Amino acid sequence: DVKVTQSSRYLVKRTGEKVFLECVQDMDHENMFWYRQDPGLGLRLIYFSYDVKMKEKGDIPEGYSVSREKKERFSLILESASTNQTSMYLCASRLRQGRTSGRAAGELFFGEGSRLTVL
Amino acid sequence: AQSVTQLGSHVSVSEGALVLLRCNYSSSVPPYLFWYVQYPNQGLQLLLKYTTGATLVKGINGFEAEFKKSETSFHLTKPSAHMSDAAEYFCAVRPNSGGSNYKLTFGKGTLLTVNP
Numbered sequence: 001d002v003k004v005t006q007s008s009r010y011l012v013k014r015t016g017e018k019v020f021l022e023c024v025q026d027m028d029h030e031n032m033f034w035y036r037q038d039p040g041l042g043l044r045l046i047y048f049s050y051d052v053k054m055k056e057k058g059d060i061p062e063g064y065s066v067s068r069e070k071k072e073r074f075s076l077i078l079e080s081a082s083t084n085q086t087s088m089y090l091c092a093s094r095l096r097q098g099r100t101s102g103r104a105a106g107e108l109f110f111g112e113g114s115r116l117t118v119l
Numbered sequence: 120a121q122s123v124t125q126l127g128s129h130v131s132v133s134e135g136a137l138v139l140l141r142c143n144y145s146s147s148v149p150p151y152l153f154w155y156v157q158y159p160n161q162g163l164q165l166l167l168k169y170t171t172g173a174t175l176v177k178g179i180n181g182f183e184a185e186f187k188k189s190e191t192s193f194h195l196t197k198p199s200a201h202m203s204d205a206a207e208y209f210c211a212v213r214p215n216s217g218g219s220n221y222k223l224t225f226g227k228g229t230l231l232t233v234n235p
Contacts, residue, residue: 004162033223035225040128040227041227042209042225042226042227042228043163043209043225043228044225045222045223048222058222090162090163092162092163107153107165107168108155108163108165108223110155110162110163110164111162112160112161112162113160113161113162
């Protein structure tokens with residue numbers, strides 16, 4: 001089974017702190033994603049990476065950056081945390097388009113989430 | 120461009136009753152469609168998906184959904200609700216071709232409550 005592991009389930013940080021959220025997947029997936037989940041807003045894409053050292057902005061990248069130095073690891077960075085970044089953060093991964101077929105086509109595998117509170 | 124609308128942010132049913140969660144989409148190209156479920160304090164997991172072929176797709180836990188192109192809908196149903204179905208459900212869409220095919224767009228979610 002695919003496993004996507006997020007390093008911290010719960011974090012509490014102070015305004016202005018630098019925050020790292022780590023995500024590791026063990027199935028050799030090329031594509032990795034960071035979403036933010038807020039009540040009534042669903043999931044919104046922050047950044048995604050389609051391969052090592054590749055990254056592309058999603059719908060709400062402001063205040064965030066990412067790092068993908070190794071294929072299995074995708075990090076989300078909050079350079080200076082603010083209270084409006086209090087949220088649930090979800091990491092996901094997927095096989096690259098062209099390596100998928102049938103049942104696997106397009107399926108995202110999610111981690112259990114990291115709930116961040118910024119005070 | 121693509122978007123997803125889930126009608127009803129909260130649906131409440133009795134145990135044993137029909138579950139119907141509505142999803143409408145817009146997409147400029149033929150879509151792939153997905154339903155994901157999120158149990159409390161967990162990540163999302165795939166319930167079912169439509170890519171090509173049969174428009175009625177069956178998923179896990181007795182759920183199914185029908186792709187209706189003419190109505191741009193992909194509603195999720197289950198004949199008889201169980202207490203364990205209480206969760207939040209997300210509909211999602213992505214194009215089946217083109218340069219942006221790696222981007223999945225989610226609806227805002229529907230919270231399903233099952234009453235004893």
